[in-house]
Amino acid sequence: MASNLWVTTLAGLEVARSETWGTSAERAADYRAASPEPMANCPQTVLEPMLLGAARDMGADIRFGWEFTGLAQDRDGVTSVIHERDGEATLTVRSQYVVGADGARSRVLGRAGLTVDGPDDLARAANIWFRALKLAQMAVGALREWQADQAAEWEAAGSRWQDTGLVFTTATGTPLAARPIRKMFQDVCERAGLGRDWAPRDLRHTFVSLLSDDGMAIEKIARLVGHASSHITETVYRQELRPVLQDGAEVMDRLFGGVNNVLAE
Ligand SMILES: Cc1cc2nc3c(=O)[nH]c(=O)nc-3n(C[C@H](O)[C@H](O)[C@H](O)COP(=O)(O)OP(=O)(O)OC[C@H]3O[C@@H](n4cnc5c(N)ncnc54)[C@H](O)[C@@H]3O)c2cc1C
Numbered sequence: 001m002a003s004n005l006w007v008t009t010l011a012g013l014e015v016a017r018s019e020t021w022g023t024s025a026e027r028a029a030d031y032r033a034a035s036p037e038p039m040a041n042c043p044q045t046v047l048e049p050m051l052l053g054a055a056r057d058m059g060a061d062i063r064f065g066w067e068f069t070g071l072a073q074d075r076d077g078v079t080s081v082i083h084e085r086d087g088e089a090t091l092t093v094r095s096q097y098v099v100g101a102d103g104a105r106s107r108v109l110g111r112a113g114l115t116v117d118g119p120d121d122l123a124r125a126a127n128i129w130f131r132a133l134k135l136a137q138m139a140v141g142a143l144r145e146w147q148a149d150q151a152a153e154w155e156a157a158g159s160r161w162q163d164t165g166l167v168f169t170t171a172t173g174t175p176l177a178a179r180p181i182r183k184m185f186q187d188v189c190e191r192a193g194l195g196r197d198w199a200p201r202d203l204r205h206t207f208v209s210l211l212s213d214d215g216m217a218i219e220k221i222a223r224l225v226g227h228a229s230s231h232i233t234e235t236v237y238r239q240e241l242r243p244v245l246q247d248g249a250e251v252m253d254r255l256f257g258g259v260n261n262v263l264a265e
Helices: 025-034 044-057 105-113 137-160 179-192 199-212 218-225 230-236 247-256 258-264
Strands: 003-007 014-019 066-073 078-084 090-095
Touching: 066 105, 199 218, 218 230
Parallel strands: none
Antiparallel strands: 003 014, 066 078, 078 090
16 A cells, blocks of 8 residues: 545546555654564455464364354353354354454453443444456457447437446446346357357356466466465366366476487487
């Protein structure tokens, strides 16, 4: 993070920019005076998997989707109750201590009968993480053509056009519903001679199988399709993935000259 930007849209006109997050001369001097370590930005999307991995390596049993609901303390320790949020399961956990690391509205704190004082609800903030993939030139060209087509649709619709700012719209500018999108997609597949048994999500499978077939490593494919780990990619796209265990053989062939060399000897 370096600056605060005021923009008309994410890729749009930059209206103003101000130094922030410790980058202005005055604040940067404060930080430098406070520690010999330089400042480092680390987004939550990068930091959290690192913390999670380190905690698991040290033996922590971390369960997502479970909610702490109550505790009972006795002379020897504490019994906590946790519920599976998307299911019926309930577990009790016996421990010497309970640490309330459950945020500003800590239920652990409440159940332990502890209170806090001081001002609260000081400000509202939200983090939004955008993943942006570079578009293939073919897609950029198609979008440019579509931009021209859409301008023609806008002109044809006249005063009926509603400017939603969306890229893909009906002929009057309003958002497309799921069903017409599926139908349009099937029309395109039929025209391409592929039949109508396809849905837009199959494009994702095609993307994965084309990359895999071209020899891309599964870790890279996982990053491109936005999976947190290649394990998910392997599970969901089992049929599309070509085993990428060819690298070893390819290196050996390059080093030792392949089959012709063996036959020559
Ligand atoms: C938009 C935004 C941006 C921020 N940016 C920065 C920044 O750049 N730098 C910085 O240092 N700080 C930043 N902060 C502040 C920082 O995120 C918080 O101070 C910090 O996360 C608090 O940590 P915590 O562990 O106390 O609580 P939390 O991070 O809130 O963690 C509490 C966890 O407990 C879980 N939990 C809650 N109730 C239960 C329950 N009953 N059972 C089981 N689990 C439960 C929650 O799901 C959550 O995972 C930001 C905060 C926000 C909202």
